[in-house]
Amino acid sequence: MFEAPAPATAGRMLAAQQHAADQFGLRATGCRVWGYRGRTLSSAASPHWLRVICAETGTEGGTLWDGPSSSRALPASVPRPGLFRIRDWITEGYAYRAELYALAPDPIVASRPVLDEDPGLPEAWWKEMSAALDALAGVPPPTDREAVREEYLRRVIPAFTGHQVEAAITWSTAHGDLHYGNVTRGPHILDWEGWGRAPYGYDAATLYLYALLIPEVAAHIRTELAPILDRPEARTGLLTVAAQILQAQDRTDFYAELADPVREYLARL
Known part of the structure; x- marks a missing residue:
């Protein structure tokens, strides 16, 4: 990676x-x-x-x-x-x-975290992934593990997105690094070192925003993950991932590539 x-x-x-x-x-x-x-x-x-x-x-x-x-x-x-x-x-x-x-019996979806071509994932894959995210979110957030700290997101969201954070955040359990190099075509989810508490929808937001280089694919993913991302409480998760991308654009190549599409997304949000 x-x-x-x-x-x-x-x-x-x-x-x-x-x-x-x-x-x-x-x-x-x-x-x-x-x-x-x-x-x-x-x-x-x-x-x-x-x-x-x-x-x-x-x-x-x-x-x-x-x-x-x-x-x-x-x-x-x-x-x-x-x-x-x-x-x-x-x-x-x-x-x-x-x-x-x-050994996972199937290959990873992409060789880097973001998508730069259509991976051709079938509808069944997205249904299984959505079910896995629901199951994970249903686990009570651990008290000793934070994938995203509240102090951090309240600082970076307004600083990098221009949006404000809701007074009350809905927390759930998340993988914390659910990009396309950490999921297989099974699907299986790899690399659990950073799992823990995160704003609701954080993992789904990562899958969506990391596909913005291909607008038609991103639109399809947004539809597939609508049951999660359409919920009002997912807004903070989306803003957190957007802020992280913009914060890191100067030091990570794939974040730099995503920066403009993320700004366009924020303008529409």
Whole structure:
């Protein structure tokens, strides 16, 4: 999803991946999937999927570190690959966690977070995804996990969208990073490190706004997700995602591409 990190980081993470594969009695194969600045490294380890996360010693733990393991408590109606085993170790000033997953039987929808071509997802896919989002939203928001902080959204929405936030926000449980590189054609939802409390409709808003580069596809997605996005309480979720895109446009290429379509959307909102 991201480019390979600096050589020193890449070498250290590849060594950690090899160590994890040896511990599980597997061999990492196939394409390497890097996380931001090499914080994670994932690849197939047939017949499984192996993910390694790293942090400097003493900074491990917390929301992102424990997200995948804590997501195992979510209902089975939220489709995601099973997490089988976890291994932790510390070496040379770094803490590592290896996670062994079931290998998703279908490919991801897109190789990057946003859509730049029609993925051709059938109506059945959208019905299953909507049902999964309903099931997830029906889980009481966890008290110890915040995908989006209230202080943050109340600050960035007016600053970057020109809109105001409702006095009362409807909160629900969300994946928190539901872009097209984190969903498969199954559909299965991947990468649960950031799940938690978010304004209602946040995940559906991400799927919609991340498709705005192709207006006809975005319009179709907006129709498919109308049962969620048409609810008045989804407005804050939509504004939050729009604000995040505009806030990050100067440092992330795909957000820069989305910025003008998002501004046009906000003008119509």
